[in-house]
Amino acid sequence: MASLVIAEHNGLALDEGTAKTVAAAAQISQPVHILVAGQACGAVAEQAAKLGGVEKVLVADDARYAHFLAEPVAELVLSLAAGYDALLAAATANGKGVMPRVAAKLDVPQISEILSVESPDIFRRPIYAGNAIQTVEAKGFKKVITVRVAAFTAVAKDGNAAIEPVAAAADPGISQFVSENLSRSERPELQGAKIIVSGGRGLQSKDNFVLIERIADKLGAAVGASRAAVDAGFVPNDRQVGQTGKIVAPELYIAVGISGAIQHLAGMKDSKVIVAINKDESAPIFGVADYGLVADLFEALPELEKALDQK
Amino acid sequence: MKVLVPVKRVIDFNVAVRVKADRTGVDLANVKMSINPFCEIAVEEAVRLKEKGIATEVVAVSVGPQGASETLRTALAMGADRAILVKHDGELEPLTVAKILRGVCAEEKPELVILGKQAIDDDCNQTGQMLAALLGWPQGTFAAKIDIEGGRIAVTREVDGGLQSVSLSLPAIVTTDLRLNEPRYASLPNIMKARKKPIAEKSVADYGVDPTPRLKVLEVREPEKRKAGGKVASAAELVSKLRERGVI
Ligand SMILES: Cc1cc2nc3c(=O)[nH]c(=O)nc-3n(C[C@H](O)[C@H](O)[C@H](O)COP(=O)(O)OP(=O)(O)OC[C@H]3O[C@@H](n4cnc5c(N)ncnc54)[C@H](O)[C@@H]3O)c2cc1C
Ligand SMILES: Nc1ncnc2c1ncn2[C@@H]1O[C@H](COP(=O)(O)O)[C@@H](O)[C@H]1O
Numbered sequence: 001m002a003s004l005v006i007a008e009h010n011g012l013a014l015d016e017g018t019a020k021t022v023a024a025a026a027q028i029s030q031p032v033h034i035l036v037a038g039q040a041c042g043a044v045a046e047q048a049a050k051l052g053g054v055e056k057v058l059v060a061d062d063a064r065y066a067h068f069l070a071e072p073v074a075e076l077v078l079s080l081a082a083g084y085d086a087l088l089a090a091a092t093a094n095g096k097g098v099m100p101r102v103a104a105k106l107d108v109p110q111i112s113e114i115l116s117v118e119s120p121d122i123f124r125r126p127i128y129a130g131n132a133i134q135t136v137e138a139k140g141f142k143k144v145i146t147v148r149v150a151a152f153t154a155v156a157k158d159g160n161a162a163i164e165p166v167a168a169a170a171d172p173g174i175s176q177f178v179s180e181n182l183s184r185s186e187r188p189e190l191q192g193a194k195i196i197v198s199g200g201r202g203l204q205s206k207d208n209f210v211l212i213e214r215i216a217d218k219l220g221a222a223v224g225a226s227r228a229a230v231d232a233g234f235v236p237n238d239r240q241v242g243q244t245g246k247i248v249a250p251e252l253y254i255a256v257g258i259s260g261a262i263q264h265l266a267g268m269k270d271s272k273v274i275v276a277i278n279k280d281e282s283a284p285i286f287g288v289a290d291y292g293l294v295a296d297l298f299e300a301l302p303e304l305e306k307a308l309d310q311k
Numbered sequence: 312m313k314v315l316v317p318v319k320r321v322i323d324f325n326v327a328v329r330v331k332a333d334r335t336g337v338d339l340a341n342v343k344m345s346i347n348p349f350c351e352i353a354v355e356e357a358v359r360l361k362e363k364g365i366a367t368e369v370v371a372v373s374v375g376p377q378g379a380s381e382t383l384r385t386a387l388a389m390g391a392d393r394a395i396l397v398k399h400d401g402e403l404e405p406l407t408v409a410k411i412l413r414g415v416c417a418e419e420k421p422e423l424v425i426l427g428k429q430a431i432d433d434d435c436n437q438t439g440q441m442l443a444a445l446l447g448w449p450q451g452t453f454a455a456k457i458d459i460e461g462g463r464i465a466v467t468r469e470v471d472g473g474l475q476s477v478s479l480s481l482p483a484i485v486t487t488d489l490r491l492n493e494p495r496y497a498s499l500p501n502i503m504k505a506r507k508k509p510i511a512e513k514s515v516a517d518y519g520v521d522p523t524p525r526l527k528v529l530e531v532r533e534p535e536k537r538k539a540g541g542k543v544a545s546a547a548e549l550v551s552k553l554r555e556r557g558v559i
Binding site: 010032064069070071074092093094096097098099100101102103104105107108109110112113122123126127128129130131132134135136137138139140141151155159161172174175176178179180181182183195226230231236237238243244246251252262263269272273274275280281286287289290291292293295300303304306307308310 | 322324327328330337349358388404405406410428429432433434435436437438439440441442443444445447448449450452453457465468469470471472473474475476477478479480483488489490522525526527528530531532533534537539540541542543545546547549550551552553556558559
């Protein structure tokens with residue numbers, strides 16, 4: 001029949017994860033439509049229309065979708081669900097909030113964080129923090145799926161889909177947006193970054209994190225962190241990489257003062273090249289690192305900065 | 312107000328899981344089991360609400376085998392008042408658990424249900440949202456802070472870009488994130504006291520729910536192992552290796 005991809009965006013720009021979710025959707029059921037829910041989100045719809053292989057972009061432009069609250073957005077998706085045999089979203093905070101509500105109302109299971117589409121009914125997904133990979137078959141019911149975008153390659157931006165408005169659905173009126181406190185950064189987003197420099201408990205303080213940031217800026221990299229660094233308040237929560245934080249797979253991941261607990265590895269072990277800097281040579285992070293530097297980070301990071309300056 | 316806390320028994324987060332040789336699942340034999348860490352945070356939050364005089368009763372519920380009663384004892388030792396074990400052997404999908412929990416809610420009439428955001432075995436991150444949908448309740452997922460005031464609940468959520476605050480009508484569903492609180496260790500006297508607290512036993516059939524999974528697990532494999540590379544002697548050597556490799 002067709003698949004519907006729920007767009008991830010911030011009101012102005014379409015998130016790169018949507019292009020990767022479209023890639024997954026195209027392998028399950030075609031044509032692919034995209035739903036853009038938001039307020040004054042015309043620019044997002046135009047970006048969505050450029051994604052390769054997309055036939056139609058549906059735009060629900062209404063104040064009730066301004067902050068993507070799960071309760072009204074789930075109702076909107078449900079109002080469109082009948083026309084599709086697969087509904088997909090990126091496994092983001094938004095996607096994870098909305099899709100299980102949709103699945104429950106449709107009385108179907110949800111398939112979380114798929115890594116690949118083996119056939120239109122068969123998917124691989126991680127369990128136990130990625131220490132095991134499950135192959136599941138979903139047959140005989142509508143598929144509701146979240147996609148681990150780090151595992152898919154984005155479709156090209158060579159499309160020219162039709163853009164169509166759709167009516168807003170009833171708002172259950174049980175939830176209200178109050179405020180948001182988004183951490184602003186000039187640096188790239190974790191999920192789209194080619195290079196990530198992450199710091200852990202070994203950094204010891206928020207002030208010392210500047211050592212990480214300086215390296216990141218030299219490399220045009222995003223800054224990540226372990227849970228311990230977030231819990232200790234060195235960096236905001238949205239920097240956490242891991243099983244229960246962000247899942248990333250950049251070209252280069254540099255882990256500094258991070259031991260390499262399985263929950264952290266779960267979020268970064270599919271990076272192309274991994275570097276670890278740790279003073280403990282038995283730290284598990286070295287077990288996944290392509291290049292390990294056993295050193296005190298307070299000496300190694302300034303040296304690294306210098307070495308990066310020398311061409 | 313009554314608070315219901317669903318807790319799941321899972322392989323302890325410190326255990327390195329092993330995939331079974333026949334690829335049907337992971338080895339659960341003689342493995343240390345514990346309360347799911349996010350559920351532990353949920354119990355802690357509920358108990359704090361009781362200590363603040365906001366919650367009147369904290370009821371823990373688990374769906375699972377007889378062994379899940381140990382998980383419920385952990386919740387009771389942390390301060391839950393009583394528990395319900397819905398006995399079931401074998402796999403359960405989040406939707407099934409959510410339907411059973413809907414039944415429990417119909418009986419218990421809680422005003423707040425606090426779940427973990429994710430079970431660290433199946434990593435599904437679904438049950439709370441599904442329960443919210445089945446009940447027609449709002450959801451405060453990935454909670455870093457909650458405040459109950461004037462018949463509503465304010466939830467600060469950990470979202471991809473930072474934090475978002477929402478206000479929900481009650482009754483509501485909350486799912487916990489790591490920063491909501493730091494769970495207490497149960498003291499020995501409280502562990503002793505917990506032994507006397509009641510655990511009611513129920514069956515899945517009591518809630519009229521068909522527990523048959525609808526997703527078919529075809530196989531479970533180990534992920535491809537990454538091979539460790541070598542060590543470098545200095546930051547300068549590291550930079551030249553990375554340049555050679557073309558990643559910087
Ligand atoms: C339910 C649950 C979910 C979790 N989710 C996540 C998650 O998503 N992401 C995550 O990261 N963790 C997660 N964790 C936590 C995880 O188990 C670890 O506790 C955490 O990753 C440890 O962070 P760390 O490596 O920074 O700290 P530590 O394990 O304390 O390691 C610090 C490292 O720094 C090194 N070091 C110290 N000083 C120096 C120095 N001067 N120079 C060089 N090296 C130094 C030490 O040798 C050590 O290896 C989760 C845990 C649970 C229970
Ligand atoms: N079998 C179960 N019994 C009780 N609660 C459960 C069970 N399975 C899941 N939950 C609850 O739902 C949360 C999320 O689980 P999941 O959706 O499986 O990731 C857990 O943290 C629990 O609070």
